[in-house]
Amino acid sequence: MNSHTRTMSVLTQIFAVALFNLRALPQRKAAALTAAIGIAGVVGVLVGVLAIAEGFRRAMTVSGSPEVAVVLRSGSSSEMTSGLERDATRTVADAPGVARNAAGPLSSAELFVIINLPKRSTGTDANVPLRGVEPGAFDVRGNITLVAGRRFATGRNEVMVGAGAARAFAGLDIGKQIKVGQNVWEVVGIFTANGGLAESEIWADTAVLQPAYHRNNSFQAVYVRLDSAAAFQPFKDALTSDPKLNVKVSRLSDFYEEQSTAVTKFITTIGVFIASLMALGALFGALNTMYSAVAARTREIATLRALGFGAGPVVCSVLVESVLLSILGGALGAAVAYLLFDGYRASTINWQSFSQVTFAFRVTPMLLGKAIAFATLIGLGGGLLPALRAARLPIAAGLRES
């Protein structure tokens, strides 16, 4: 028998034996279903938790255009710990590479404070970011869309509310007033930001917010739109080499990525940890199922071996069955997770700003692919030992099994 014929023969054997296994599956359907459902549960939880991380990461990074830069005081890890004087913000706005329109540089010196509002879901207070922005903020961000009402008027105690914040917090409907400290602000508009972080914020005129918070003429960050993504480095170099300034310059995309890393990592770690624990259970489920399958088919396997089928094809066929069951379970779990979680809206705290970020769970194709790969690994792990056992069964003894 030449090598090609031998290879074909081995493949034929694997295919044939795997087919017998699968045909006999209905006789073991209870055990097979238990294993598949166990794996579906694991994959469902994994996809669910990772969808949280994915949704949070997207909310934090989706609005992070590489053509937008954010300038903070040097050494600041977030806007909360930053502070810039008016002169510094003007220098930033006039720096090389900043885009301009008829009104001047596309720049917004901003103030960032945290206020308390009751959540709609629980009625308990939670932190909401209140951002003071300059008129240029809309052109700088480029993705702010009013979905109801109007923009706040400059010089007035008016706010516009991100759609996520409006959904999550009570009293943020158009026409309502919110009382923060001694000040009362009227909600005049609701906006979206393509699902990005700004949707979790409340925006007001920075010139009105400053005196309300006794900030005189200080800001916390300057956001600028650059001529192009390539203009970032000259812009950064100009600012960091200016002896009058002491600033940290980041692309907005990098800044948001950095801001989201801690929470995303935390959620992912928890998710993978929980899923790994569950996977251990599912692995034993799969092992048990496949050991039972091998035990129930001892005589069949011995008969096939006696007829001349090799040990390799027997190992492969058991693995094929285990992996197919796992993929079936994984696909079921992924589908249920997709139906239940994709687009589900929630909020969590952003540790960098100590405020709530609203976001939608995201079950991405990549995530589904990872989940199926995870299920496949469980199937391989659960099938390997029983497969080896099947291959090592003494043929003569196996033929007499009842």
Place this chain on the structure above:
Amino acid sequence: MSATRPPLVHISNVSKIFKRGAEEIHVLSGLELAVNEADFLALMGPSGSGKSTLLNLIGGLDRPTSGTVQIGDERVDQLSDRQLAGWRARHIGFVFQFYNLLPALSAERNIELPLLLTGLNQAGRREHVAAALAAVGLSHRAKHFPRTLSGGEQQRVGIARAIVTDPTVLLCDEPTGDLDRKSGDEILALLQSLNKDHGKTIIMVTHDPHASARASHTVYLDKGQLSNNPVA
């Protein structure tokens, strides 16, 4: 059969020792056996005498502790597990007491199993299966599953599976042990016909003197040794 031709099956000075913990069980001791081509040999002996062990050694399902097992030109005791699997597929047809059919497969699919190892295409396999089914008189039951067949019919399917590749030797382990007398007689007649009409070499393990009477000759195994006389 020419007297000068060497035996098809030649067992020489074969011993088989099983270990159970520290205990050694000597099942076969210095056993000699020669079976000529186209013989129909019945192998008898009390339970535990080593009949099935001997059959397993001839069929390449087990290896002797010492001695040689030669089938045709092949020293079976020297083959690796992988080589043995291929050798069994080409040279041995097994008939089991409890038929050992795969319940999820129809009669014709069960019979087709050994052909999957031969490289025959589907048309060729179908042709061989039809011939084997006709040989055992079960063409009309080709599509039936084992659970819908009687014991005798299942054993016929087992025999068809054993002969479908035209193996060198048919090894039958108590082929009528699970059947009533009438069905058993039909199976024995079939084996006898395969031997007489088609020249098949058959080695059959049996407890039943009625079955051994169909063989061309009978040997008796007791205490690990063969003799031509019944065990007292």
